[in-house]
Amino acid sequence: MSTDTIAAIATPPGRGGICVIRVSGPDVRAIAKAVAGFCPGPRYATLSRFRDASSSSGANNIIDEGIALYFPAPNSFTGEDVLELQGHGGVVISDMILNSVLQAGARMARPGEFSERAFLNNKLDLVQAEAVADLIDAGSRQAARAALRTLEGEFSGQIRTLLEELVSLRTYIEASIDFVDEEIELLQSGDIKAKLDGLVATTDRITASAGRGCVLREGLHLAIVGRPNAGKSSLMNALSGRESAIVTDIPGTTRDVIREHIVIAGIPVQVHDTAGIREGAREIEEEGIRRARDILTSADLVLWVHDDTTDMRRHEYEKYQADTLIIVRNKIDRSGRSPGKQVEEGLPMVALSTQTRQGLELLRQEILRAARVGSYQENDFSARRRHLQALEKTGTYLLRARTKLEEQLNTGSGSELLAEDLRLAQNTLNEISGEFTTDDLLGKIFTGFCIGK
Numbered sequence: 001m002s003t004d005t006i007a008a009i010a011t012p013p014g015r016g017g018i019c020v021i022r023v024s025g026p027d028v029r030a031i032a033k034a035v036a037g038f039c040p041g042p043r044y045a046t047l048s049r050f051r052d053a054s055s056s057s058g059a060n061n062i063i064d065e066g067i068a069l070y071f072p073a074p075n076s077f078t079g080e081d082v083l084e085l086q087g088h089g090g091v092v093i094s095d096m097i098l099n100s101v102l103q104a105g106a107r108m109a110r111p112g113e114f115s116e117r118a119f120l121n122n123k124l125d126l127v128q129a130e131a132v133a134d135l136i137d138a139g140s141r142q143a144a145r146a147a148l149r150t151l152e153g154e155f156s157g158q159i160r161t162l163l164e165e166l167v168s169l170r171t172y173i174e175a176s177i178d179f180v181d182e183e184i185e186l187l188q189s190g191d192i193k194a195k196l197d198g199l200v201a202t203t204d205r206i207t208a209s210a211g212r213g214c215v216l217r218e219g220l221h222l223a224i225v226g227r228p229n230a231g232k233s234s235l236m237n238a239l240s241g242r243e244s245a246i247v248t249d250i251p252g253t254t255r256d257v258i259r260e261h262i263v264i265a266g267i268p269v270q271v272h273d274t275a276g277i278r279e280g281a282r283e284i285e286e287e288g289i290r291r292a293r294d295i296l297t298s299a300d301l302v303l304w305v306h307d308d309t310t311d312m313r314r315h316e317y318e319k320y321q322a323d324t325l326i327i328v329r330n331k332i333d334r335s336g337r338s339p340g341k342q343v344e345e346g347l348p349m350v351a352l353s354t355q356t357r358q359g360l361e362l363l364r365q366e367i368l369r370a371a372r373v374g375s376y377q378e379n380d381f382s383a384r385r386r387h388l389q390a391l392e393k394t395g396t397y398l399l400r401a402r403t404k405l406e407e408q409l410n411t412g413s414g415s416e417l418l419a420e421d422l423r424l425a426q427n428t429l430n431e432i433s434g435e436f437t438t439d440d441l442l443g444k445i446f447t448g449f450c451i452g453k
């Protein structure tokens with residue numbers, strides 16, 4: 001339990017119907033008395049007058065009138081005594097109430113400190129605490145639903161089941177090491193191979209789901225590149241349904257990177273329209289081209305837009321990674337090609353017209369396929385890149401354990417190395433839920449939260 005009491009404004013800054021000041025820690029009851037005049041009964045919304053705790057003069061130290069709520073430990077979000085003061089929403093009023101709470105003995109909370117305390121008091125595991133922040137930041141309805149599912153324990157539950165199976169297998173193998181004579185028989189009789197295969201398959205399934213969860217949360221970065229005048233800006237406008245980029249028949253219209261946020265089948269996509277790439281461009285255009293190349297290095301997926309009435313030159317696009325590149329043959333209303341999707345020299349190609357919109361839906365499907373996210377599934381949960389990395393690492397250890405087991409059954413070598421890989425897999429999985437974490441990691445995670453959360 002913490003020894004100090006923290007406070008923050010939990011509502012967003014600006015004007016609003018109400019503001020909420022949240023206080024958590026051992027001094028909550030005393031602070032309630034100093035600010036609201038009394039400590040309300042547990043979980044009763046109680047009308048009270050909030051005072052300026054720094055001033056001692058009677059009636060004229062009233063700041064606001066509002067609702068005070070008291071949640072005694074351990075039945076609160078943080079697991080500590082919590083006080084919530086709901087005042088009138090306004091920048092000045094909320095600051096004054098917060099100041100009064102600070103005068104009465106609390107200190108300003110750091111970003112994410114309420115959630116961090118909830119984690120430290122076992123109210124949430126790390127995955128769930130992160131889901132709180134993801135729910136707040138959700139960029140699409142599906143992302144919000146996925147974050148809620150994680151918060152409710154869907155992801156943690158799957159990790160826990162995987163851990164239990166892993167631990168029971170590990171215990172069996174470690175025990176067999178002590179019986180040198182029967183070791184091989186023990187390993188064979190325990191059907192270790194089948195169990196290990198099962199663990200690998202489950203890890204793969206959770207990893208795939210977490211991959212989708214990661215894309216749902218972070219969104220997909222899609223870069224549109226190509227020669228000047230190919231119709232890149234027209235394509236971005238067609239995908240987003242907004243005329244956000246200027247379209248003209250003058251080559252070199254787009255000089256800077258233009259970003260649009262769109263949603264395809266529930267997946268948030270950040271689209272970057274860029275300056276047409278060509279040799280011998282003038283200075284401003286040159287800078288635009290440099291920025292276009294920068295975007296290319298961080299994009300998950302690249303669309304190479306080509307004017308289908310002109311010749312296609314392979315060397316222009318082949319330098320971009322093949323598995324993240326889609327060729328778009330645009331302006332088929334002029335070239336006479338039919339809309340369609342096919343593989344051309346090993347690369348996915350979609351023929352479309354941004355003007356008539358023929359073929360546009362095919363491109364949307366291709367984007368989802370190429371990004372390997374498929375469409376959003378009803379039971380998907382939100383996940384973060386660190387979860388995905390830990391799951392991938394777990395998968396690698398398990399596969400390595402699988403190879404060691406094979407070797408061992410063939411050559412009769414000891415099981416120590418096999419046991420060691422399982423131990424590493426277990427530690428890596430534990431990092432996800434926070435049972436095995438360093439303070440560094442915790443610091444990094446919680447400082448990404450907003451204040452008051």
Ligand SMILES: Nc1nc2c(ncn2[C@@H]2O[C@H](COP(=O)(O)OP(=O)(O)OP(=O)(O)O)[C@@H](O)[C@H]2O)c(=O)[nH]1
Pocket residue numbers: 226227228229230231232233234235246247248249250251252253254255274275276277330331332333334352353354355356
């Ligand atoms: N017929 C036809 N014209 C198109 C199509 N798509 C774009 N255009 C035209 O092609 C010209 C260039 O379009 P933009 O979208 O500005 O091309 P861009 O690739 O962004 O060009 P830069 O920004 O200069 O690199 C405009 O005159 C568009 O109207 C299409 O599908 N069919």
Ligand SMILES: [Mg+2]
Pocket residue numbers: 232233234245246253254274275276
């Ligand atoms: Mg353009």
